Amino acid sequence: MGTILILLLLFPILGAVIAGMVKKGTNVIAVIAGTGALLLTAALFLNLPPDLSFRTVPVQLQWLQDHLVDGLFGFQIDPLGLIMLLVVVVLGFLNIVYSTAYLSRGNKEHPTEEGRQRHHFWMLLFVASMIGVAMSPNLFQLYIFWEMTTLCSWALISHYRNEDSLKAGFKALLMTFSGGIFFAIGLVILFVSTGSFEFSAVSQLSPELKGWVFFFFLVAAWAKSAQVPFFTWLPDAMAAPTTVSMYLHAAAMVKAGVFLISRLAVANSDLAFGSGLLVGIMAVVTMLVALYLFFYQDDLKRLLAYSTIAHLGYVFFGIGLGIMGSTTGLMGGLMHIMNHGVGKGLLFLCVGAISYVSGSRSIKQLSGLAKTSPLIAVAFFTGMFAILGIPPFSGFWSKFYLLIGTLDVGGTVGILLLIPFLLEIIIAFAWFLHVGHKVFFGRVSTTASNAGKLPFAISFALVVMSVLTLVAPVVALFLVKLIFI
């Protein structure tokens, strides 16, 4: 069991190093590394006990021995971690497959193979760091992997090395790292007061300190997950290749923030109502701000970025509801980590495919694409319905649970949270439908009429992801149920 987990962490790192060094065949190595992680995850599932949890923390640090820390480094697998792990590994695999075709001369938007090796290196390293985040047994180790993801994201966002992307990479690094400082502060206070890095240690703090420590972690999570007021780095980070946007900015990295808070919320059942309210209110504010900024976007990717911001708001919203006492709401939020990852990931892949075949991401320039690229149209609408919450696609399930949670919390708070939430759901629905119509139906525009063919790897990723929008809620429901047994 331990071997599998170590291998799962090391395999992508090894892959990263090899893929970064070889002269030829970097694509093959990267795909092998991704497949390896996928297979190891499958092996992991076969070896898990029925409650799907496993924990080993064997590694100590001598200088912290005095403080009676029982191990610092190790692995923890539980249903919550598995939600994250599955998203990271499965989407990571698809992302790597997709990127082998996307970073090529056939790409009309960026017809270059330059930097492919660099991309694979950082991407695989990133996959490893995210696996580390998902499997961390305590906040200390989580912090280390958390900052590793920040570092990788800087490199990946700056991939094209033009002015915009360098600036965006720097901005992302600065903002998420500043948030990370709050993580460190919270960690130090926690350790000094309780002598423990456990997720559940927050409960041992005095009520006043508990509020502050939670707030510090929250700030870190807000920055990482691009919430108001720290959301501005995410839209700019769209200067990255679409593979990066899909993986970092929809599926994995931005989920690290919400993952941290989910860990805390699940492990500490006695967080104050006020903390939950703060999380909930900021989530709703984020949703509305992001929603409002939808209307200004012409670049499809930026639109998706704002949508991601809003949907991470959903997850926070669910966690807030959970802290305020609604388990159903919390389940909804946690499910949304996976449900949103799949849906939004698919949308990003579609936008990547659109720019691949047509060279454009502009809503204004594109129209009638369904005629020339039907597969992208089908995949895009699937992804769209998944994030808009049309059953039976993935987003619906989490939204339904979140709505139950909101009404479950009830009272004035419930109503005040419900109304903006509903507003966001409906207006976002209208806007995405409008965009979908504009881009895919109607008269075929010149840009769309020039659309070329999709390579197999891209079609493969689109099809698999479309299927996953139906499978994800089943898996997510199964896993969240186990969290609360």
Add this chain to the structure above:
Amino acid sequence: MNPIQLFIISTLLLVLGAIVTWILGNRRELTSKLSTVFFALSSIGVLSVVFTVFSSGTAQLNAPLIEVPGIDSGLLLRIDLLSALFLGIIALVSFMVALYAVRYMNLKIFADLSLRAFFPVLMIFFASVMYVVVVVDMFFFFIFWEIMTLASYFLVIFNKRDKDTLRAGFKYFLITHIATALMFIAVIIIYLQGGSFSFDALEQAMQSMSVSNPGLLHLALLFLFLAFATKAGILPMGDWLPDAYSSAPIPASSAFAGSMTKLGVYGVIRIFVDILPVSDFSQTWGIIIALMGTISIFVGTLTALVQEETKRLLSFHVIGQMGYIFLGVGMGVYFLNVQPVLAIVALSAGVFHLINNVCYKSCLFFNAGSVVWKTGTTNFNLVGGLHRVLPMTAVIAVIASLSISGVPPLSGFSSKWLIYQSSIRAAITNPLILGFGIIALFISIVTLASFVKFTSTLFYGKYADNNTKAKRKEVPLTMMIPQIVMALLSIIFGIVPILPLKYVHKSIASLLEADFFPPMQSIYGTDSLGGLMTNYGEGVFAVWNPLLLTLVGLFCILIAYAFYRSGSAPRRADTTWYCGEEHSDEEVRYRAHSFYLPFKKMFRIRIGKYEREGVYPSIGYPKITFGNNLFKRITDIDKWFYDPLVNRFMALMKRFSATHSGVPHLYLLWLIIGTVLAVVVLFLLAGHSGHL
């Protein structure tokens, strides 16, 4: 095989069909034919389920097929008599639509549109429609309801090239999405009281809420009603309907009219009759349902009158006819708590009207489709005299038109007759309802008027020259059969109303306790040759004997014909006499546009700049522009906070970097200053603690 298994297999057949036709999507003829086979098989399966249920009672699963973790909900199926009734309708309509679509969807006008967006979607649509009426768990009801909406949306936007179609699809999806969001909320409100999504639990929750929190229950019922009214096209939520129906291809419109809109009624009956406990709530909501129905009758039908397009005219009649159904059902819900015998008559009347409506409305849509097939247009003004090339269709269109207008002895009359008389009888307890009845009665005349326009401009009058494909004979058999079947049903249900009414009564009565409603024989009598003899427990109230009347009528016609023959007056065909003026036929044609001009004038409203025609409250599209307003500037945090912050910080750092000048002397100076500062600090600290 038990009925539930058979049902599941039949619906899975449709899903399988969807997959197969999707894969073979490029072979148009083949997929069209294959889909008919799948539809036929599933319809046979479902119809046999319906017969089993009607003969041996409710069929249900004992354990849910799927259980949803975290919330108390499971996919539980139960086919009771009401479900069976609707299943029967849906099965019939689905097959007819599929049969009709085989040739219709291969028309040239659709040649560049992929049939992958039609037949597979139609199958998913009907499969989900069937599940909507058999699930007994609100959560899954909701899911299938939404899948149905999704599929129907794709059917609406089938013609993706057209801007208006896209707009209609958008409007449709958005409005129904808002409505389902409301339904969401309502269902959750009740769920949180009862702790489960099953219908039984909802019933108990409503029971307890009606005592503990009536306000909240009213809110939940309002939301539910709005959601169902939206689907049914009841005003003011039905604004999407005319656009969506007229944008969808004819078989899809016909499918919507025959199944989806009717599910709004199913929902209302399920919630307000079956689940909501009989109480004051039924009374209040009954009146509201009936009122909204009456408004729809009025507005929908009057607006239909002035339409100049076949599909639009029919769509507005959908609204009007749904109004009749809602009126009947609303009265029924109202009387549940007052006078059950009246309640069941009104409810049966509503549902009976629904069945009749399915028959003649699908038939009329098919007629319109035949006109498209022949002439390629849905515009009344461009065609005329089509009875020469579509003789059979013309006859059928007349039958269906007379039926929808409520002309005896056709089916539309028998159900309207029940609605009218229950409203008249209701006047004793509530005069308001009499008002509803009177409006319904008079609007029936407007219906007739608009169908005079429909049939006379399309099929009669002079044959229009610009019918481009006029050479072709009558529409092919696969398009003819559905029309004939529907027209025949309209006639049969008119002449022998007791036949369908028997099943309707049975299924409604089964929703409540066994002895809540009086038995059927005591209400409708037994010996009236398939006619009706209503008796509300105080002697015979009204009698309708269509068979006798039809025979008498036929006899009279026979006599008239005998007179005509015996007179043996000569007939000669000649050109029309235009009072000696020389006109071409085209010039003097009485076009649809000219019909009912006074009506158009009467309902023209003009207030200042605002001007509109008709009574229909359509929602316009507000043009919203997003400028660089205050909120945008506030949310642009980069601009007013982060960028200045970083810039200042950078400027500060620049100043620091000025110290790194590369001049050794300067570095020495920093060293000395630093040392001095350190000493001072240490000294001060030491002074406090007293050491050193």
